[in-house]
Amino acid sequence: MTSDSSASVSMLSNPESDNNPDTQIRFKSESNRLLLLLPPETDAEAVGSSWSDLWTQLKQRLSGGERFWQAETSVHLIARDRLLDARKLQSSADVLGDVKLRLKRVYTSRRQTAIAAVTLGYSVEQDSPVAHLNHSSEDNNQPLADPLYIETTVRSGMDIRHPGSIIVFGDVNPGGAVIADGDVIIWGRLRGLAQAGAGGNREALIMALRMEATQMRIANLVARSPENMPSEYYPEVAYATPKGIRITKASTFSRGPSSVVPS
Numbered sequence: 201m202t203s204d205s206s207a208s209v210s211m212l213s214n215p216e217s218d219n220n221p222d223t224q225i226r227f228k229s230e231s232n233r234l235l236l237l238l239p240p241e242t243d244a245e246a247v248g249s250s251w252s253d254l255w256t257q258l259k260q261r262l263s264g265g266e267r268f269w270q271a272e273t274s275v276h277l278i279a280r281d282r283l284l285d286a287r288k289l290q291s292s293a294d295v296l297g298d299v300k301l302r303l304k305r306v307y308t309s310r311r312q313t314a315i316a317a318v319t320l321g322y323s324v325e326q327d328s329p330v331a332h333l334n335h336s337s338e339d340n341n342q343p344l345a346d347p348l349y350i351e352t353t354v355r356s357g358m359d360i361r362h363p364g365s366i367i368v369f370g371d372v373n374p375g376g377a378v379i380a381d382g383d384v385i386i387w388g389r390l391r392g393l394a395q396a397g398a399g400g401n402r403e404a405l406i407m408a409l410r411m412e413a414t415q416m417r418i419a420n421l422v423a424r425s426p427e428n429m430p431s432e433y434y435p436e437v438a439y440a441t442p443k444g445i446r447i448t449k450a451s452t453f454s455r456g457p458s459s460v461v462p463s
Contacts, residue, residue, distance in 0.1 A: 225257045227268075234269050234301065236292075237278040251288065258292070262299045271300040279308040286316045293320075311348060318350050318360060325361040344382045354378060354392060363399075374414055383407070393417070397440075406438040407450060413438075421445050 228235040238254065275296055277289075284292075284306075293303040306317040307325050314326040326348060345364035352368070356375025360366060365382030376392035378384050381399040383406070390408035395417035397404030402419045410433045416423045418438065423445035435450035 225254055225261070227261070229268060233274045233276055233304075235276050235278055236296075238280060238282050240280045241282045255291070259295055262295060262301075269301065273301055274304040275301050276305045276307065277303060279306055279310070279313055281309045282313070283310050284308075284313045284316060286320055289313075289316055289320055289322070293322075311346070314348060314360075314362070315350060318354075318358075319352050321355060321358060323357075323359045327361065327363045347382065348380075353388075356392075359393075361398075372413075380404070394438075396438075402440040403455075404440075405455075407435065409433075409435050411436040411438070411447060416445060418445055423447075 224239060226237045228237065236258075277292065289303075289306070296303050303322060305323040305325065306313065307327070308314050308317070309327065311326065314324045317324045326345070345362065347365040347367055348360075348362040349367045349369070350360065351370060353370045354360060354368060354372040354376035356373050359377035359379065360368075361379045363381045365385065366378050366380040367385045367387065368378060369387045371388040372378055372386055372390050372392040372394065374391050377395070378386070378392070379395040379398050381397065381401065381404075383404050384394045384396045386394065386406075386408040388408070389410040389412060390406075391412045391414065393415045394406045394408075394413055396406045397419040398417075400419050402421070404418055406413075406416055406418065411425070412433075413425055416425075416438050418440045421440055421444055423438070436447050437450050437453040438445050438447045439453070440446075
């Protein structure tokens with residue numbers, strides 16, 4: 201996003217905080233969404249950056265003054281490295297809901313925050329939110345992050361993004377999306393969108409106990425499920441080949457030049 205298209209509004213005026221805007225909550229409006237930026241956890245000792253202080257700031261800003269948003273505007277919470285559990289996320293969503301704002305997505309670099317957000321049903325992007333907002337993440341050669349393990353159903357309208365592999369213990373419903381720089385493993389039914397190797401890695405895999413994806417992507421390759429679904433299902437793996445994405449039984453697949461083990 202560019203400064204030309206966004207308006208930044210500080211939560212409170214504090215002489216010490218004004219010298220460093222990262223010690224207080226900030227809002228930024230962009231198109232039809234509202235960004236709620238939390239100070240980094242590394243500034244926890246700074247003025248006004250404990251959770252209780254941030255909570256007070258949020259309530260004061262939302263309840264007072266002229267509001268610059270429209271009702272039912274989607275809010276994207278930029279949590280950065282701040283650790284938020286389900287209680288803090290839910291209380292934030294509740295106070296936003298009181299003024300007809302809807303928490304939709306959480307950006308975080310903390311695994312615990314990502315898991316809590318997904319469990320509550322919010323879309324999540326676990327990575328450096330500043331890099332994503334500034335579109336500066338161009339280096340695809342960096343090592344993958346540790347896998348993200350999630351035990352939930354990815355419902356319609358939810359999407360999960362992670363700079364490593366994603367393992368979902370549950371289903372991915374139509375309209376849901378799982379996007380990983382590494383592998384995507386669904387320990388359940390894959391009926392939504394799955395993308396592995398989002399950073400360009402064609403060695404990444406997609407695996408599901410029941411493969412019914414509306415769309416699969418590996419790096420820049422795209423495939424859709426066949427129109428005629430099989431009468432019986434078994435664990436399958438989708439992998440990239442020079443001719444596109446192929447799907448095979450997990451029991452006959454092996455990483456390597458041949459990819460498929462002869463039965």
